[in-house]
Amino acid sequence: MTSLGIQHFEAFLLACIALNMTPGLDTFYILTRSGREGRAVGVAAALGINAGCIVHTLAAVLGISAILMTSALAFSVLKYLGAAYLLWIGLRMLLTRSGSARPPTVTRGKGLAAAFRQGMLTNVLNPKVALFFLAFLPQFVSMQASHPQLGLMVLGLSFIGTGTTWSMVLALLGGHVHRLLNARPHIGQWMDRVCGTVLLGFGVKLALQRQS
Template identity: 80%
Template sequence: MDALGIQHFGAFLLACIALNLTPGLDTFYILARSSREGHAAGLAAALGINAGCLVHTSAAVVGISAVLMTSALAFAALKYLGAAYLAWIGLRMLLTRTGAPRAATATRGEGAAAAFRQGMLTNVLNPKVALFYLAFLPQFVALHAAHPQLGLLVLGLSFIGTGLSWSLVLALLGGRIHRLLHTRPRLGTAMDRLCGTVLLGFGVKLALQQRA
């Protein structure tokens, strides 16, 4: 760890666990996908979200995320793209036809591939996540070390590891909810409305956010 400049690794892991356990967009999205389509879609959503985290880790290592911190235009462009994408997903769920069979309502982009793709995009298109990586990871790396970039990469992968573990738990939990909704179509329709409203709300919240 010394060559990588990593400091207080134990404290870093505890912070990762605490942050991952804090409910947010990722938590809700995984539960929404798995409760509507089953644990397979939830697992794919979890993998997609963490693939997005890998993109942010790579961007932080090479310094691309710094552009978002210094460029108001770049930040705004990514923010509004992300907000529009979340709003689009939310609206499609809100407009689900009442009483439609559960098997045909796979988030209007059916299957694990769509869950992975949407999960990754909701993460990649959130500039706040990029800024978080840029601000959080360097606190645990001595930048005068021989290989600080590798240190940042190891920390980013460690964060992804803790996040993926929790994401998989959420996907399996959502799968249990899916079995309940499958036998109660009215409850399933209500869940669609709730999920759509919350995702739309996340989109509005992202659109209104400012750079820290």
Template identity: 70%
Template sequence: MDSIQHYGAFLAACVALALTPGLDTFYILARSGREGRLAGLGAVLGILCGCVVHTLAAVLGLSAILMTSALAFAVLKYLGAAYLVWVGLRMLLTRQTAHTGATTRGRGFAAAFRQGLLTNALNPKVALFYLAFLPQFIAPHAAHPQLGLLLLGLSFIAIGFVWSLVLALLGARINQLLRRRPRIGLWADRLCGGVLLGFGLRLALQRRG
């Protein structure tokens, strides 16, 4: 912990960031609301694994490449945007009318995990956030700054995990309502697809600045 400064302020900032709605918040609520608690847990674990990827990238200095290379940033940005658009269009165009609990392509724990991982890991803005946010709490002239970055990243992930579980449980309660009213569930799919499509288009138009 000698490599870290203002750890209490860092934890407070992490709580505030976790409570701020964003793509991860919406995705967890959408998956658990559509498919129940297990899919919500898959989404949570996928997103957290994406955060682990960004933490390791920050520790190894790989995130710095995105800040200095316009090409690397653009490639990752458009990959992430294309994936979000693809997932959103699938939800918009699906003809499934009932939430029967059956696992189909694009549904279930594995699909929720994979999509959560990719939507988070392919977002260059998240990588740049880690690179800009974590180093602020590394002590000057720290003997092991990489270890400090790793501990800060894991702390951020732990706080996010607790709040994400709350969101997954909340979404599971919504799922119970949708099971009783399949027509509402179908329109919920359309809404979720439209929002994911919007996130994808916004990511594609974002700049590094």
């Protein structure tokens, strides 16, 4: 770890665990997908979200995230793309008719790939996540080390490792909800409405966020 410049790695891991367990959009998305479409779909959603974290880690290592911190235009473009995507998903869940023979989830019938893709996009298109990686990781790496970029990469992958572990737990919990919804389809219809509303709320919140 010395040549990588990593400092206080144990404290970093504890912070990662606490941050990953804090409820947010990712937690909500995984539980929703797993609860409505089964454990395997929830796992795919979780993997997609953490794949998005890999993108943010690479961006932080390469310095690309710094552009978002210094460019108001770049920040706004990414912010509004992410907000529009969340609003689109939320509206589709709200507007899908409940009378359909198939449960009205927005990605029903599209399989694991759709869950992975949506999870990744909701993460990648959130500029606050990009800025978080840029601000958080360097606090535990000395820039005077021989290979600080590798140190940032190790920390990013460690964060992703703890996040993936917690995401799998959420997917398994959602699987229990899925069995309940299969027994009582009307609950699933209300769940779609609630989920769509919450996604709209996240989209509006993202659109109103300011560059810090």
